[in-house]
Amino acid sequence: MTIRCVLFDLDGTFADTAPDLHQALNRVRAGEGLPPMPFAQVRPAVSHGSQAMIRVGFGLEPGNARYEALRRAFLDDYLANIAVHTRLFDGIEPLLDALQERHIPWGIVTNKPAWLTEPLMRQLARGEQAACIISGDTAAYPKPHPAPIYHACQQVGVEPFESLYVGDAERDIEAGRNAGTLTLAALFGYLTEDDRPESWHADGLIRHPQEILDWIE
Structure with a gap:
């Protein structure tokens, strides 16, 4: 062949892309008064999209009252810093x-x-x-x-x-x-x-x- x-x-x-996605997640966590997550904990979720990132970062699933607002904040932050690292x-x-x-x-x-x-x-x-x-x-x-x-x-x-x-x-x-x-x-x-x-x-x-x-x- x-x-x-x-x-x-x-x-x-x-x-x-994991470094920029990791930092976007941690900035949203900081806005919620949460400490930063280590890179090694976030990296494996990157290939599985924003749903996986919100699950790792906040322990939330679609349907939770706060899920969509956090997902949008995460994606907006990522877009603004999409190719820094x-x-x-x-x-x-x-x-x-x-x-x-x-x-x-x-x-x-x-x-x-x-x-x-x-x-x-x-x-x-x-x-x-x-x-x-x-x-x-x-x-x-x-x-x-x-x-x-x-x-x-x-x-x-x-x-x-x-x-x-x-x-x-x-x-x-x-x-x-x-x-x-x-x-x-x-x-x-x-x-x-x-x-x-x-x-x-x-x-x-x-x-x-x-x-x-x-x-x-």
Whole structure:
């Protein structure tokens, strides 16, 4: 099989967004008179969106009277400081160079909403080179539904079976498998203690982005 396109999840796979999300959460906690939470406690929740962040930061679930106000305060603060400390993961830059040399396009498929994804990608180095940027509200359904990956492949002009999808959450691997891509689980991402990536049925497990080249070659 020839891989003609590489697609990445955003948070925890392509970009290390946890530092800015961690600080946004702690600023909202401070406004509520709560002490800061350690980074190690917050990092594993990042790939699972604002609901997981509010659960970790405040112990609240949707339906609680205070939940939506805290979630909105958190997201507003994050948007205002979206790329202060966020960087591409170590190894992504040279990987993108290698893909460019091989004339292999790459793109982003994330469940992050477009109103957060687009400003973040504008500020990240190399973001303007993406062949597609598919957010959680771009397609009719978010991951693990295959629709976002189908949409990405259509934009790039490749078939799913010619594509490789890399992510750090089980829903990423499920979405790729549902769409018919090859899948790699990024062990360097935001995995929790309860995650068992070896049981996700990914085609491979990688500890560094450069290992993606081994699958291409």
